[in-house]
Amino acid sequence: MFDLIFYIFAFITVAGAAVTAIHRNIVYSAFALLFTFVGVAGLYVMANADFLAVTQMMVYVGGILILLIFGVMLTNRIQSANIVVNAGSRPVVAILSLGLLAILCAAFFGPSATHSEKSKDGKTATVSSWSNYTQQPWAATQWNKDANVRILSEKYGAPSEAKTHEGSSGTSVEIGKLLLSDYLLPFEIVSIVLLVALVGATMIARKEPTPEEEALSESLS
Amino acid sequence: MTIGLNHYLFISAVLFSLGVYAMLSRRNVIAVLMGVELILNAANINFIAFSRFGGINIGGQLSSIFVIVIAAAEAAVALAIVLNIFKNFKTVNPADADTLRD
Numbered sequence: 625m626f627d628l629i630f631y632i633f634a635f636i637t638v639a640g641a642a643v644t645a646i647h648r649n650i651v652y653s654a655f656a657l658l659f660t661f662v663g664v665a666g667l668y669v670m671a672n673a674d675f676l677a678v679t680q681m682m683v684y685v686g687g688i689l690i691l692l693i694f695g696v697m698l699t700n701r702i703q704s705a706n707i708v709v710n711a712g713s714r715p716v717v718a719i720l721s722l723g724l725l726a727i728l729c730a731a732f733f734g735p736s737a738t739h740s741e742k743s744k745d746g747k748t749a750t751v752s753s754w755s756n757y758t759q760q761p762w763a764a765t766q767w768n769k770d771a772n773v774r775i776l777s778e779k780y781g782a783p784s785e786a787k788t789h790e791g792s793s794g795t796s797v798e799i800g801k802l803l804l805s806d807y808l809l810p811f812e813i814v815s816i817v818l819l820v821a822l823v824g825a826t827m828i829a830r831k832e833p834t835p836e837e838e839a840l841s842e843s844l845s
Numbered sequence: 846m847t848i849g850l851n852h853y854l855f856i857s858a859v860l861f862s863l864g865v866y867a868m869l870s871r872r873n874v875i876a877v878l879m880g881v882e883l884i885l886n887a888a889n890i891n892f893i894a895f896s897r898f899g900g901i902n903i904g905g906q907l908s909s910i911f912v913i914v915i916a917a918a919e920a921a922v923a924l925a926i927v928l929n930i931f932k933n934f935k936t937v938n939p940a941d942a943d944t945l946r947d
Contacts, residue, residue: 638859641859641860644863645870645880650875657883661886664886671898683913688916688920692882695927698928699874699928699937718866720865720866721862721863724861728862729855732854733851799906814915821922824925828922
């Protein structure tokens with residue numbers, strides 16, 4: 625059952641992304657992007673990231689997608705039916721991105737993703753690196769997991785079951801505590817970046833006042 | 846076969862390739878932006894997958910929160926620039942905005 629739901633979300637995600645990338649009408653692309661975002665949110669839920677799933681729905685579906693659709697509507701003259709996007713040098717680009725997909729899959733699942741391991745009696749066995757995350761440089765794994773729990777428990781008392789990632793009470797408690805303790809500086813920096821970017825966007829997008837309007841506002845002030 | 850890290854990695858690879866295809870082949874700046882969003886989502890899926898299966902635990906989720914924030918800022922600024930390009934050039938084809946070339 626779990627697998628079936630995962631495959632449904634995966635299909636929604638990939639099909640939506642394919643329509644987004646390929647469909648000639650950009651309005652259809654925008655609506656397909658909606659399905660991609662919802663599917664990705666579902667994938668987050670399947671990976672125990674409930675807070676991220678809600679954030680994805682609110683920010684991407686409720687914010688970025690609306691912005692994109694506004695952009696479509698503001699930059700196309702609907703009367704002139706200029707919405708359809710012309711096809712360009714598509715075969716070359718298709719080959720390029722298929723090659724990219726092949727490279728990525730080779731990196732993920734190919735021979736380089738496995739490594740041979742010598743056991744004590746001299747036999748070499750081929751082991752998939754992905755099934756043994758402790759071998760990967762980015763995963764100090766168990767230590768890291770323990771460290772997170774340990775930091776939390778030092779700061780906030782003994783860890784309950786709910787504080788570990790496998791617990792059933794969701795991740796928002798943990799994320800909130802980490803955002804205001806270990807990740808406080810990045811959190812503040814990113815909030816300032818967001819503020820500056822939004823103010824800058826308004827400045828860039830606003831209409832230049834005509835000389836008469838400028839004179840009027842000066843006489844009023 | 847139970848769902849594991851590989852499934853997430855494959856979906857993210859497909860999403861990334863489709864995003865690159867959209868970025869390179871579309872003749873409309875907004876569609877190019879949609880490709881960028883696809884790529885950012887692919888990166889986020891990887892973060893979440895490694896957070897669940899790769900042992901980096903909650904750190905991956907925090908990283909993807911920051912990615913989402915940056916994506917929101919990027920979309921706002923990029924849309925503002927696109928509106929200005931449309932106002933000045935009367936087109937949204939990225940190939941037509943080539944004043945600096947002359």
